[in-house]
Amino acid sequence: MNKTKRYEILSRLRDNNPNPTTELEYDSPFQLLIAVLLSAQATDVGVNKATRKLFPAAPTAETMLALGVDGIKEYIKTIGLFNSKAENAYKTCKILVQEYGGEVPEDRAALEALPGVGRKTANVVLNTAFGWPTIAVDTHIFRVSNRTKLAPGKNVKEVEEKLIKVVPAEFKVDVHHWLILHGRYTCIARKPRCGSCVIEDLCEFKEKTSD
Structure with missing residues (x-):
């Protein structure tokens, strides 16, 4: 894909959603993490649905740590893999309290060292x-x-590196949100809604639909 087409795609996504953000609900960097x-x-x-009850009860690392693993589980048991996630949340809170005064470090290496936090999670926190x-690449992105040919790659690391390289600076902070929302609601997995897509004429996907 050439530079001009790529710029137009990002410009349209920006015009369609000038102030994008995550759909996760949070009131602090800790809650986002x-x-x-x-x-x-x-x-x-x-x-x-789970954090609407968890965060009022434990809004900080200190208060969540006080819940203990079993206490955290009670709030998140409707979420898949809740046992391991409760363990990771507890261990993460313990490190935040002991090493960072309960605050989330604005540092990639420190974030990736937290239990249950990988590169993608660190990218989301640093960005949002x-x-x-930073650009966190999930299944939607x-x-x-790859479909649009905006930044094709064989794995998430390749796509992330390509996006970082080809996305102009003016779009970099928001492109993660534009692409994830586009993938979640328009360029969906089974049958993309090409007929209602704002970048349909610029997209290089060969099997477009009329939806």
Whole structure:
């Protein structure tokens, strides 16, 4: 895909959604971190349903640590893999309290060292909580990047590296949200809704639908 077409795609996504953000509900970097940790192999809707009860009861690392693993489990048992996620959330809170005064470090290496936090989660937190121009590649972004040919790659790391390379600086902070929302609601997995897509004429996907 050439530079001009890529710029037009990103411009249209920006015009369509000038101030994108995550659909996870949170009031602090800590709550965002926990929400993203819980969202692995789960929907944002399901995570929000659980955190609407969890966060009022334990809004900080200190208060969540006080719940203990079993206490955390009670709030998140409707989410898949809740046993391991409760363990990771508890261990993460313990490290945050002991090493960072209960605050979320604005540092990639420190974030990736937390239990249950990988590169994707760290990218989301750095981008959404701190405004870094990082791009977390999930299944939606991987699909959209490859279908459109915006940033094709064989795996999420390749797609991330390609996006970082080809996305102009003015779009970098928001492109993660545009692509994930586009993949979630328009360029869906089974049958993309090409007929209602704002970038349909620019997209290089060969098997377009009329939906």
